[in-house]
Amino acid sequence: MKMKLPITRNLTLFILISISFFLAGCLSIKPSGVKSGKNLFETFYVGDDGIQYFIKPLLFENIQNKEEIHVDFTFRYKDKVKDSVIVNLSFQSYNILRIIDSLFISNANQRISSKNNKLLFNEKRKGLIISRFTTKFSLTEFSGMFDNNDWKIIVYKNKTYDTFFSKSKTKKAIKKLQEMVFILLL
Numbered sequence: 108m109k110m111k112l113p114i115t116r117n118l119t120l121f122i123l124i125s126i127s128f129f130l131a132g133c134l135s136i137k138p139s140g141v142k143s144g145k146n147l148f149e150t151f152y153v154g155d156d157g158i159q160y161f162i163k164p165l166l167f168e169n170i171q172n173k174e175e176i177h178v179d180f181t182f183r184y185k186d187k188v189k190d191s192v193i194v195n196l197s198f199q200s201y202n203i204l205r206i207i208d209s210l211f212i213s214n215a216n217q218r219i220s221s222k223n224n225k226l227l228f229n230e231k232r233k234g235l236i237i238s239r240f241t242t243k244f245s246l247t248e249f250s251g252m253f254d255n256n257d258w259k260i261i262v263y264k265n266k267t268y269d270t271f272f273s274k275s276k277t278k279k280a281i282k283k284l285q286e287m288v289f290i291l292l293l
Contacts, residue, residue: 147280148288157185160288164197165280167260167271175199176260176271182246188292191243192250195227198262203229204238208263214255219248246292253289256281 151159164177177199182192198204207224221242229238252258256278260271273281 147284153183155185156183159183162284162288165273165277167258167273167277169269169271172200172269174201174269174271176262178260180249182249184246184292188246188250190246192246194221194242194244194249196240196242196260198238198240199235200238201235203236204240204264205229206264207240208265210242210263211261212252212258213261214252214258216255217248217251219244219252250289250292253281253285256285 147163149161149163151161153159160182162180164179167176167178168174169176175198177197178194179197180192180194183190196210205226207226209220209222210224211218211220213219221244224240224242227239227241229236231237256273258273258277258281262269262271
């Protein structure tokens with residue numbers, strides 16, 4: 108004698124649809140971010156202050172010393188520029204960095220500088236030392252840097268300096284950020 112299971116037709120259909128959605132989610136492929144630009148930044152609504160933008164780290168390298176800087180920045184914007192931009196720099200090096208005397212970011216059109224660079228922390232990770240610093244720039248000056256995507260960062264420390272250049276992926280990212288974010292700051 109066969110026994111009937113107490114599964115209704117609607118429940119079976121629900122289970123099959125759920126499994127289909129689960130498998131479709133597992134198999135979906137995310138498109139490359141540089142094409143769309145959405146993986147380059149995040150936005151947060153902050154009420155009367157408008158939108159807070161967080162630009163994800165951009166990579167600059169010093170080929171001579173085999174060092175890198177990852178630069179990210181945060182600012183708020185609504186309908187006009189009222190504030191500054193916070194720029195954070197993470198140096199990846201074999202040497203510990205405790206002080207930056209001055210910092211210059213430039214391209215063919217503009218040069219901005221900061222002498223107020225604060226150390227946030229130093230930590231050792233995978234054989235390298237990460238030295239994280241923060242500084243501020245005028246948002247108006249900083250947004251002008253996006254008119255040209257070939258950036259150079261010069262870091263002065265202990266009477267010497269190191270120069271970091273934007274990689275081709277970074278140049279593409281800067282161009283995409285100009286098209287998607289900084290064009291709005293007119």
